[in-house]
Amino acid sequence: MPEGLSADVRLERGERSFAARLTVAPGTIVLVVGPSGAGKTSVVRALAGLVAPTEGTIRCGDRTWFDAAAGRDVRPRDRRVGVVVQELALLPHxxxxxxxxxxxxxxxxxxxxxxxxxxxxxxxxxxxxxxxxxxxxxxxxxxxxxxxxxxxxxxxxxxxxxxxxxxxxxxxxxxxxxxxxxxxxxTALLLDEPFSALDDAAHAVAAELVRSEVARRGVPAVVVSHDPGDAARLGARTSAFVDGTLQAVGGGAAGRRADGVAG
Amino acid sequence: MRGRRPTPFGVLASLALLLVALGLALPLVAIVTDTAPGRLWDSLRTSSSLTALGLSFAGSGIAVVLVVLVGTPAAYVLATTRFPGRTALSALLELPLVLPPAVAGIGLLAAFGPQGLVGGALEDGGVRLPLTFAAVVVALVFVAGPFHLRQAQSAFQAVDPAVLDAARLSGARESGVFLRVAVPLAAPGLGAGATLTFARAIGEFGATLMFAGSLQGVTRTASLEVYTRFSTDFPGALALSAVLIVVSAALLLVARVLASRGEDGVRA
Structure with missing residues (x-):
């Protein structure tokens, strides 16, 4: 069984540079919250392989996706992640x-x-x-x-x-x-604001689907949201930007696993 | 706008448009009106006219196929990747658009002629380009190809990079991203580019004359036939010109429609 997703990276966003530390166990969800412009989307894009961090490593299961020191950067396709990007980017044709x-x-x-x-x-x-x-x-x-x-x-x-x-x-x-x-x-789910345009009923249905799929498949998942209520909906731990670094924060639904509740 | 007087600038600009339209249309209208329908058919029936038209269409058709097959992936690379010298390379590839056709012809001779840069090597291999139908195709590709390259490059640039990334994240190979996503989304622009290339190839004259010559039935395309006839058979030259005008106008119209459809499609 894979050991989940872990990232310890430094990212550049425009002029600014910030760090992100994430550990997501298999079958669990980490909710990334923070004010707009903090760099939530940059973190998801780095995990998906769309942008390269300036330093650090990203691992998923037994594979190293990114290692700045070793010059390793696995292509997005080969990371085999399920991703919702913020702009959605559906194929228009x-x-x-x-x-x-x-x-x-x-x-x-x-x-x-x-x-x-x-x-x-x-x-x-x-x-x-x-x-x-x-x-x-x-x-x-x-x-x-x-x-x-x-x-x-x-x-x-x-x-x-x-x-x-x-x-x-x-x-x-x-x-x-x-x-x-x-x-x-x-191998992992990376969802950047997957519920932001949904009404309350659809939001609840979509969140429950994500929660049950993560538990069923036993994959790690990172969900970006501006809605703190998503931590409870998803049974997720929360990571937030503290002193310019994305890191796990305590409280709320911290540590609660998503499995067992799925139906 | 109703009920308002036209502004002085509006009047002047409209007059300018009228002047442009008249100036451009007059020679074309003259060709068509000077050609009596009966005479048109008679002079077109001559075998040399039909042969010349056939050579034009065959040469242009082959040139377009080659340009689309090679130029489309080339334009995709130019549009979607960043590399040093990209802007300079784009400009270089557009150079044949503005070069005098005579310069293009000299360039082709200097490259592929018997004493040319690679012409000698080709000859040793038993390939002799100048004065053959293949030379017509080479000249058309060189002169008309940039129309497709340019149009295809902007069509690919208009495709949202996030959509291409989404296809990669969905597991598509780079070839799949190109064939299943980028090409369908750029299709109207690619069609417009191919049509413009075909239209330019039909009208090609200078480079073909210098590089391929004007051998009746081998390299004498319709535009060369017009030039050959104009001193001896002016009505015949007029008739052939009228045909070229109609064909070119139809092609440009198709290119316009495709290009505007591309703009609508990308927004959706």
Whole structure:
């Protein structure tokens, strides 16, 4: 079993430089909070491999994703993370379900919602076997669509499966992005403001889905939010910026594991 | 605006537009009106006209295919990566757009001619370019290719980099990011670029004449045929010119529509 996600890095953001220290155990969620402009998004982008820290290391499970001293920087694709970026960045030429299927097809086999748990190994081919799904090439369009729609359905979006991103509302787009991040096996989940455009009901549903998926798969997850209530919704520990350094803070739901509560 | 008097500037600017339209349109209108429909058909039926048009379309078509296949990934690299000398390289690749065609022709001869930079080596390998149909294609690629490169580069630059990153994060290989995401999103711009390249290739004259010559049935394209005829058969030259005008106008219209569709698409 992987030892989770750990990062100890220094990041540059514009003129400013700041440090981030994170440790996320498998099957748990760390909620990153802080004022806007503090660098929450930069932390997620560094964990995903979209920007390189100036110093430090990032490890996930038994793999080193980034090591400034050793000159190691694993490409985003090879980190196999499920990511929601703040700008969502849905593929504008594809319908909602095809956006979800795009990720599922390239994840070494789609994960069925609620199916057997299958945390991705380091690129191992055993993933399809674990999730009981044949490789993307052999799945028919009907299967791929059904799987993608099942994810959208969990977020209340099944009836919008054929709409293009331009025809979706902000909240709908955000849920498609979340479905895309969840729809394939991943070594970690990195979600940057995944609930900010959702109304209260949709927010509760989406948070519960994230919480149960993290517990089911046993992967570490980092969620950025400006809503402190998300710590309780997700059963997450909280990290915040103290003296310009992102670090774990006590109190609240600290240390509570997300599993066992999932249903 | 209704009920308001036009401003002096508005009147002047409109007059300028009228002047531009008249100045540009007059020679074109003259060609079409001077060509009687019956005469047009008669002179077009001559085999040398049809052969020349065929050479123009075949050469331009092959040139566009080559330019699209090689130029599209090249433009993608230029648009999406930062490397030293990128701006200088972009400018260099656009140089054929502004060079006098005669300079382009001299350049091609200096490179691929019998005594040229690589021409000698080609000849040793049994390949002799000048005065062949292949030379026509090379000249068209050189002169018209930059239209596609330029259009494709701006089409790729208009694709949101966050979308390309999202595709990578979804597990796409770099080839998949290019073929499944960047190319579909840039498609209208790429189509406009290919169309402009084809239109420019149809109209190419100087570089083709100098590098490929004007051999009837081999390298004499439609624009070269117009030049050959104008002293001996002016009506024939007019007729062929009229055809070139209609073809070019249609191509430019297509390019415009595709380019505007690209702008709409990227915003969505």
């Amino acid at each position: 594809l319908s909602a379900w095809r956006n979800v299927a795009f990720a599922a097809d390239r994840g070494g086999g789609a994960l069925r919602p609620g199916g057997p748990s299958a945390p991705a190994t380091s690129g191992g081919p055993s993933v399809h076997a674990a999730s009981g799904t044949p490789p993307a090439g052999r799945r028919t369009r009907r299967d791929r669509r059904a799987e993608a729609v099942a994810w959208l359905d969990l977020l209340g979006l099944a009836d919008r499966a054929d709409a293009r991103p331009a025809d979706l509302s902000g909240g709908e787009r955000q849920r498609v992005a979340l479905a895309r991040a969840l729809a394939r096996p991943s």
